[in-house]
Amino acid sequence: MHRDDLMSEIQAAHAHTPLPAAPGRAVRIGIGGPVGGGKTALVAALCRTLRGRMSLAVVTNDIYTTEDADFLRRHGVLPDERIRAVQTGCCPHTAIRDDITANLDAVDELVALHDPDLVLVESGGDNLTATFSYGLIDKQIFVVDVAGGDKVPRKGGPGVIRSDLLVINKTDLAPMVGADLDVMRTDAERLREDRPTMLVSLREQPDAAPIAEWVTALVRARRS
């Protein structure tokens, strides 16, 4: 598809917002987790699924800052002006937890420019100890993957235990890596009490439908 066609398609998608507007009330969702778990794939999937329903913007914090933004642009999921890349100086966890000022700056700029319904803040790839400050976001999704081994949920950490939604991605790889999905689900549910866990394969479900529904419910709740 020609780039101009793609851009007009994206703009048309943004012009169509069936939900009532709620100026200045963007829901901010942090997406964190270890390297390679599927954070960027999830952001791309949410953008594709939700862009027809609501106005979106994305802040990326990847270690090679422009890579994630380029990924989103290449896949045509969001126009450039709705994406900001924040550089974190080798400390992705600092930028989302201890010193959130650069990310706040990026979020505020996107809110001022676009007044979006939803801002996704994607952390750089980190480890199981990463967690977002609630000074930066309203809710956080922690993404781990099956290929990292079925003991990952048991290891815990603030992301696995206290995130508002735990996503266990790449369920399609379970037979290949000898991971037991029931063990992962049981361990996660035991550690997380009543907080939700979703096992998905973003490769097989590129619309990320259950996660998109969870996000949409948050945006609806903000507006009611």
Add this chain to the structure above:
Amino acid sequence: MLPLFLLADSRLPSGGHGHSGGVEALVDRRLVRSVDDLALFLAGRVRTGGRVVAAAAAAACTLASGTPDWAPWDAAVSARIPSAALRTASRAQGAALLRTVALAFPTPAVAALRALPRVHHPLVLGAAAAAAGADPGQAAALALHHLVGGAATAAVRLLGLDPLRVTAVTVGVARAADPVAADAAALATAAVAAGDPVLLPTEGSPLTDVLAELHRASEATLFAS
């Protein structure tokens, strides 16, 4: 004294961890490879860009006893930073620090900083330092402390330098920076007394400016500057 220590702490949320003070561009070009290289670079920065930001912070500290018109002082800092990339970095760090300072030290002078869209970092630092009880010499020293500390930390992260040796050479740099701070504060006090920001010092280091521009145009960077 303790509130002032908070402003010197690298844990203060101020966006500094995302900036290397020019070190990443030097490391990428193998111009800084060792602790000794870092020490040489820091000594040069203290006497040039460091002297400028120290004077700006000291001037802001003096001005902050009232409710100043910050615009001409902000313009004076811009005029002393030839690289657009470094001006952007200075304003980004000023905006980041102001988020924290506006909550922690809500004085009239700090509130007046918010009348401008994005104020340069040393002016925010100086105004906060005044609110924390600093004199202009201490505000100047604080600006140099952050310039040295930010660059040294970035070098440790990028090159895997021995942090104990880096700390040791940083102490040497800091001792040499003390008289620079005192001198910058004297110049700043005179500039404020004359009501003329043109009197602030104007040293620079062209390589830092050129590399900052190249850094901004580079694809894969870990630090914003």
